[in-house]
Amino acid sequence: MSAARLPRILSSVMFGALALYLILPMLAVLIYSLARRWTATILPDGYTVQYWISALQDPRLFGAFVRSVVLAGATVAIDVLVVVPATYWAYVRNRRIRIIAEMAAVVPFALPWVAIAFGILLLSGRFAPALLGTPLLLMLAYAAVHFPFLYWAVDGAMAAADVVALSEAAETCGATPLQIIRRVVVPNITGGVVSGGILVFASSFGEFALVQMLVGGSFETVPLWSADALRATLGKFPELAVITFTTFMVLFVLSAILVFGTGAQTIRLLPGARAVEQRR
Amino acid sequence: MSEIVLRDVTKYFGSVHALDGISLEVAPGELVALLGPSGCGKTTLLRSVAGLLQPDSGQILIGGKDVTGMPTRERPIGMVSQSYALFPNMTLRNNIAFPLVVRNVPASEITRRVSELLDLVQLDAQADRYPKQVSAGQQQRTALVRALAPQPDVLLLDEPLSALDALVRHQLRDEIRRIQQAVRTTTIFVTHDQSEAMAIADRVAVMHRGRIEQIARPPELYDRPGTPFSAAFVGSRNALELPVRDGQVSLGSAFAVRPPAGSGIRVVIFFRPEDVEIITDGRGHPATLEVKIFLGATTRLHLVTDVDGKQARIYADVPSRQAASLEPGSTLGIRVDPANVRVFSVEG
């Protein structure tokens, strides 16, 4: 066996093990959604598409799904519009405000959800009481809480593309700030925007604590519906499996299309990754 | 009238005095090389002219117009940075077109101008490749014509050749000079390589610790350095600190010169390796040959000699034919024509 082949085989084995680890739970969920009865055996007693039909025809579940998609999509849109220009500014124009951005990005992870939700309710009650209990408040709260994923991804992409040097070069070419952002900065950080956007979408889609505390049952999303379905009175376990699998597939396909479609490079997402980045 | 004028430009970074009262005038069409060691403020000076940073005080004029507070994009400049900073998302052609596109130049005019520029640097064949897909030299030439595309009044080059290997570097150095002569754009060329500065520039400005120590034509700078720093930095001179005795400075029987008026009791003297004469008939100041380094037509000798009671190393460049007969370890005589010895009083 040649020296070069051993690592190849090793890496194939590692990849296979990882793929199995990730795929098995989803496969189990899929089988469960198709099972007639599955209790004490390794594989179900029989199969049926009955739960898929009932789940997809359930207007309540469909409504929750649509609300979740729209909410998560809107959160991504807000975050992209706010975070990309702000990160550019912090990165290129005024590096001193980076410390504020870094600290703000840690808050959602450092504070417990209850404290965050209560803080948002308090703030909104003080300055915009009309927003209390509305989906709009929920959307703004999501944007505020999930932005770090996008911030880190965009910040990492800016470091990788050496956006400072590129925008200075564009400036000496006579470009205005808007031209620089549109023609030079954005095309060179799409990878970061896409991978950060997917994370914001996924975490918003799965958000439970905030929606529970800010609007409750008046604006049912998939996680709220799922929690309800888990309660014994409803007992819709197979339907829950259907919606879990569907959600996963939607996110997976969306990520795959975006990542391959934009030729996005992998961006170092973790905050620590920037410690080793090269600065001129 | 001068195309570029700097008047007493000062810049601090915290406590670092990056520019210490710089005054400089560059004539229209002239190429001035800014020469100095790392950290002396070359980039800071260039970026001030470009408007990428704001000096703390002083005035910058381009074409007689005060541009001190003017944003970069409004200044009539083109710039090439050390890293080239080509846009990775654009082909070479689109990189070169960029300064014209952002100025809303008509498309037909852009096409014409870009193909003219591609022609100038022989990049037609690579025009539709991305920066990553071409060599460093081709990237450098692209960056150069991108800077020239809008026909700027002033061209600013920050160590444009330092990332290239020796052969390409010499080729491109000559090419930059050829293009600069053809388009006659007033140019500031930053480098820390003295031979590069000498080869390319009409005048060389020697920078040291945020100041311009001397500005002169290359031959004059080479023969008559005005300060100890330019003497040491240009021409890789031998530098020795010697005492003044009886109104004279001497290195044994190698040379004896008069120090400048007002010197203290010690002076620093400089002389170039090629001005050291090797004598083998027993005369001259004795020195031991340590190492011979073959450089082609000449050979560099590392000599150890007694200077004012201490051992010091002196370099001598001699024709390789003469060096062939010299054996390492042997003792030779050295002599330097006093006309080629520069004397400066010891500072502070």
Ligand SMILES: Nc1ncnc2c1ncn2[C@@H]1O[C@H](COP(=O)(O)OP(=O)(O)OP(=O)(O)O)[C@@H](O)[C@H]1O
């Ligand atoms: N943004 C900055 N913040 C703080 N100090 C700086 C900054 N830019 C430059 N300096 C300091 O100012 C001095 C001059 O720097 P500059 O980059 O102009 O040197 P240089 O002559 O271009 O050097 P090199 O040949 O290494 O490029 C250096 O001491 C440097 O550390």
Ligand SMILES: [Mg+2]
């Ligand atoms: Mg520099």
